Amino acid sequence: xxxxxxxxxxxIGNLELKNRLVVSAMSSxxxxxxxTPNEAVNAYLxxxxxxxxxxxxxxxxxxxxDAGSDPVVGSLWSDDQVPAWTETVRQVxxxxxxxxxxxxHAGRQRSxxxxxxxxxAPSALKEPTEPYVPRALTVExxxxxxxxxxxxxxxxxxxxxxxxxxxxxxxxxxxxxxSTFSNKRTDEYGGTLANRMxxxxxxxxxxxxxxxxxxxxxFRFNTCDYVEGGIELPEAIVMAKMLEEAGxxxxxxxxxxxTGNMGDTIPPMGDVDYNWTLPAARAVKKAVSVPxxxxxxxxxLEAGEKILEDQDAxxxxxxxxxxxDPDIANKAASGECIRECLNCNKGCVDxxxxxxxxxxxxxxxNGNEGTVFIKPAEKIKNIAVVGAGIAGLEAAxxxxxxxxxxxxxxxxxxIGGQIHLAAVPPRKSEILRAVTYYEKILPQLNVNIxxxxxxxxEELNQYDAVILAVGAHNMALPMPVExxxxxxxxxxxxxKEVQGSCVVLGGGLVGTETAEYLAxxxxxxxxxxxxxxxAAGESSTVMPLIVKDFxxxxxxxxxxxxxxxxxxxxxxxxxxxxxxxxxxxxxxxxNALGSKKNIFDDAKLTVPFTxxxxxxxxxxxxIASAIRTGYHAANEL
Numbered sequence: 226x227x228x229x230x231x232x233x234x235x236x237i238g239n240l241e242l243k244n245r246l247v248v249s250a251m252s253s254x255x256x257x258x259x260x261t262p263n264e265a266v267n268a269y270l271x272x273x274x275x276x277x278x279x280x281x282x283x284x285x286x287x288x289x290x291d292a293g294s295d296p297v298v299g300s301l302w303s304d305d306q307v308p309a310w311t312e313t314v315r316q317v318x319x320x321x322x323x324x325x326x327x328x329x330h331a332g333r334q335r336s337x338x339x340x341x342x343x344x345x346a347p348s349a350l351k352e353p354t355e356p357y358v359p360r361a362l363t364v365e366x367x368x369x370x371x372x373x374x375x376x377x378x379x380x381x382x383x384x385x386x387x388x389x390x391x392x393x394x395x396x397x398x399x400x401x402x403x404s405t406f407s408n409k410r411t412d413e414y415g416g417t418l419a420n421r422m423x424x425x426x427x428x429x430x431x432x433x434x435x436x437x438x439x440x441x442x443x444f445r446f447n448t449c450d451y452v453e454g455g456i457e458l459p460e461a462i463v464m465a466k467m468l469e470e471a472g473x474x475x476x477x478x479x480x481x482x483x484t485g486n487m488g489d490t491i492p493p494m495g496d497v498d499y500n501w502t503l504p505a506a507r508a509v510k511k512a513v514s515v516p517x518x519x520x521x522x523x524x525x526l527e528a529g530e531k532i533l534e535d536q537d538a539x540x541x542x543x544x545x546x547x548x549x550d551p552d553i554a555n556k557a558a559s560g561e562c563i564r565e566c567l568n569c570n571k572g573c574v575d576x577x578x579x580x581x582x583x584x585x586x587x588x589x590x591n592g593n594e595g596t597v598f599i600k601p602a603e604k605i606k607n608i609a610v611v612g613a614g615i616a617g618l619e620a621a622x623x624x625x626x627x628x629x630x631x632x633x634x635x636x637x638x639x640i641g642g643q644i645h646l647a648a649v650p651p652r653k654s655e656i657l658r659a660v661t662y663y664e665k666i667l668p669q670l671n672v673n674i675x676x677x678x679x680x681x682x683e684e685l686n687q688y689d690a691v692i693l694a695v696g697a698h699n700m701a702l703p704m705p706v707e708x709x710x711x712x713x714x715x716x717x718x719x720x721k722e723v724q725g726s727c728v729v730l731g732g733g734l735v736g737t738e739t740a741e742y743l744a745x746x747x748x749x750x751x752x753x754x755x756x757x758x759x760a761a762g763e764s765s766t767v768m769p770l771i772v773k774d775f776x777x778x779x780x781x782x783x784x785x786x787x788x789x790x791x792x793x794x795x796x797x798x799x800x801x802x803x804x805x806x807x808x809x810x811x812x813x814x815x816n817a818l819g820s821k822k823n824i825f826d827d828a829k830l831t832v833p834f835t836x837x838x839x840x841x842x843x844x845x846x847x848i849a850s851a852i853r854t855g856y857h858a859a860n861e862l
Contacts, residue, residue, distance in 0.1 A: 259296075270317055286301040287331070332359070337357045382437075522568065545566045569586060
């Protein structure tokens with residue numbers, strides 16, 4: 226598809242954008258404890274600007290000292306914070322970009338211990354995801370918060386931000402007022418739609434007064450809360466018209482509520498359709514005359530092009546995609562292929578919820594843009610990479626980008642390694658986008674890939690350096706096994722048929738996904754795990770889906786259970802807390818207890834070599850570790 230619409234100039238009020246591509250606001254958790262940005266934040270934002278985006282937003286900035294979900298989230302409640310954000314904007318403008326400030330108040334949607342103050346909300350209704358009941362705001366306090374929004378917007382303008390976005394979505398304070406799910410007030414701020422909209426409209430009025438008539442104001446709001454009693458699309462259409470009448474210059478359509486499941490707001494791979502908020506954006510656009518922005522599972526620029534071509538929105542905002550590849554716009558213009566987001570939520574959403582700095586499993590530079598980047602080679606070398614799993618492929622990409630001549634040896638008939646197995650369980654097929662990227666980019670970088678080729682030391686010694694990415698293999702069971710039908714999880718995911726009943730030994734990610742895969746195929750499944758829960762490393766947005774599937778298919782779970790022996794397809798185990806015996810029988814026993822690194826006979830190598838990926842340490846790792854070890858090894862050659 227030829228991309229033209231995404232590169233057409235856009236306009237928000239009197240702010241002219243060079244294209245229709247916007248970086249949506251996302252919490253980074255990289256800033257200072259006082260809510261100000263540091264050089265890591267600045268480098269992170271400038272990297273997006275250099276990627277060619279039309280407009281880049283900050284993370285959500287608190288309008289009072291205790292407005293944020295936690296103290297590390299950025300804020301703009303004090304004049305003392307203006308110099309630091311002014312420097313951020315200066316760097317963004319110097320890089321040729323535009324910067325918007327998103328302002329918000331989390332309301333009841335914050336940790337009780339985040340600040341000394343007690344959380345507040347329109348009504349004293351328990352926050353479903355937190356163990357407390359917030360305090361209901363008084364009318365006087367509401368007026369003070371309206372004023373705080375205006376003052377924060379005035380600071381944003383003083384800092385040099387090109388526009389301001391009011392966050393009225395995802396269960397934060399403004400949304401809490403707008404929605405009957407969280408607003409049970411009986412005064413002028415509750416009850417009727419006009420009353421529930423009063424706080425939002427007063428905030429808009431205060432912001433407009435603070436910034437002036439010509440300064441662009443954007444309002445982000447929910448068209449559906451995805452909770453019982455929440456906002457639904459018909460009411461949201463009326464709200465959108467009220468927002469337009471109040472004088473906002475653009476409406477960004479959002480959906481879902483963090484109060485429910487973060488996966489509703491930021492869906493993981495395979496859970497909902499691509500461009501899932503688009504029907505709501507289309508409906509809002511038909512109802513208003515101001516520009517409308519859409520966001521949510523818009524994976525590619527081609528998808529954005531179609532949205533604009535169909536006139537379903539005026540601006541396309543990208544969140545997770547810009548973490549996977551901040552250079553999307555520039556690459557699309559130059560023809561270089563783009564690294565597309567997997568929607569795995571591992572590095573981004575899980576990091577946000579865990580109060581860690583934001584990252585991406587596919588991007589080793591994310592969060593360290595100021596210090597981690599591909600360095601041009603001082604001397605061009607001939608590099609061999611042994612193994613075309615993700616670690617080897619990333620090493621090949623980085624080495625080639627540096628200018629080296631790279632050859633990849635792969636003993637199988639395709640690249641990608643274990644990713645092909647990881648893509649088999651339910652909802653996981655999108656992970657193959659990681660392989661598709663390398664299938665496109667490596668030929669562009671003139672990387673020579675030798676499939677069905679076993680690398681021999683004699684040939685490898687002709688190179689200047691070797692990167693060993695030989696992966697791992699399914700480990701043997703560590704307990705006595707006699708006369709039993711035992712297969713590995715890897716064999717099952719590779720297509721080995723399992724019928725009747727099975728017991729999966731190991732409730733890590735591989736074991737859990739294999740159990741869900743078999744349960745959906747009609748196999749009666751039990752799963753045994755030594756720890757106190759299964760899938761301990763799974764994304765919090767994916768785990769509810771697994772739990773639901775296990776309940777549907779009646780998957781039996783035995784946690785804190787240690788297998789002692791296996792004989793005649795009978796598993797003798799013990800429940801470790803009370804030493805109670807556990808006996809399980811199955812037609813097939815599936816080994817998912819982990820993997821061990823493969824061994825390469827490096828004693829015969831006479832040139833420098835290094836290990837990356839699963840074979841590089843004592844423990845096998847994940848895709849994020851594979852990417853990072855491959856990246857850094859190649860960057861140091």
